Amino acid sequence: MIMLTSAKPRDERPSMSQTAPTVGSSTYERIKHDIIFGDLAPGAKLKLDGLRNRYAASVSTLRETLNRLASEGFVQAAEQRGFFVRPVSATDLKEIAELRILLECSALETSIECGDADWEGNLVAAHHKLHLIEQKMLDGDTSQKELWKRYDWEFHQALIQACNSDNLLSLHGTIFDKYLRYQMLVLTHRGAPAIDEHKAMFDAALARDIATAKDVLKGHIRSGLDHTLAAMNDLPK
């Protein structure tokens, strides 16, 4: 499984091992992934017994996981009535998009102000990888949607990495994942315009042009929002 948003390790020490050490953290990653990528449909009832089979974990362990996801807002918990995948709605998507603008623009500003050589290096690398895969998508190779979205995430992450606020980065990560779920729901690529916007943001950031970078980012998210909203209307059901 390719987990998209680099799962922030629960403790500080960055483990070398790839495998999730505990059943709990493993099921957490898997369920979160399945919600974001639509394998668990919005609004679906999350019956503990069903999950027990699907994820091979005990009820208690699953409840820990679902409580975590409920706190983050990927799951809806109803006292005495169980857990549900967080439903989707146009209103919710709009709120998420506006929040992403608020958080990401703020982080971008500080990050451009404070970014050092390391930051620039990471940014160059991230944009390069994103650009490569975006070209493939343009050519019609749609086989690697998850990898594409991973590079998209890594690029936006690289932009704001130097913002000097772990609290802000953490909040932004969660919001980004929620926004991502909507994008995965409609499964369409915006194509050339989005590519150009990424390039424009990249250039503005390296040129330390905060105003331009923020403007482009804002437009980038708003256009993505409109695109996703339109696609949502065409959705089955």
Next chain:
Amino acid sequence: MIMLTSAKPRDERPSMSQTAPTVGSSTYERIKHDIIFGDLAPGAKLKLDGLRNRYAASVSTLRETLNRLASEGFVQAAEQRGFFVRPVSATDLKEIAELRILLECSALETSIECGDADWEGNLVAAHHKLHLIEQKMLDGDTSQKELWKRYDWEFHQALIQACNSDNLLSLHGTIFDKYLRYQMLVLTHRGAPAIDEHKAMFDAALARDIATAKDVLKGHIRSGLDHTLAAMNDLPK
């Protein structure tokens, strides 16, 4: 126990009954309260067995609670090594304060734009109650710190209530609670200036003067931050 920040019910239906129905939600409220009000010291190890006695709940239930609180950032979870009360630091406080400014100012703007008669009514009531208790505090009656902070919360909450974004309100609620923990840690009242700022915000909001309201709010939080930072330096340890 007076729980400060009106605990958002896990499901939609607003229950009439005051008592928390499940062991889980009750321990959640209690542990969160104890962290915010410093009864559980920053950095303290949260041993499952110890908590079992203190809160009269089973290990599984406690782990659910701690996982929730870890997601919200009040508890630090270290894989295979247990749970700790989230430590405090000047850096963290500064980040929290800046985030509160970002979120609350944004919500305030929309709220002032969209607020209707209901919103005004709630606001007037909230400010009145806050003002009453602030006067008592000025006179030296320091016996009702929790109630004071509750009214402070309710006032700020009333200001942004009409922002039309549940996602934003939810994020703000968590950040506010984190900010509150630092205030409770130093346990000092800023006095007259804070009272005046509350009044100024109140007036600006009713006059629909967005720019002024945001400016005052920003200053209000920044002054509170400085005040708390200064007091933190004088802390024992």
Next chain:
DNA sequence: ATTCGCAATAATATATGATATTTTTTATTA
């Protein structure tokens, strides 16, 4: 002597299956 490494042991966290409550569904009756 002191430090270092390495067992053995104790303490703690993780995970599970079993039980008690509550909600939902089905069946029955007015």
Next chain:
DNA sequence: TAATAAAAAATATCATATATTATTGCGAAT
């Protein structure tokens, strides 16, 4: 059809078993 009662399903909680981490004590090497 509506209301109610019994049965089934699902959740919430617990006590216990397993796995991991932390501690202690001992002996060898510096």
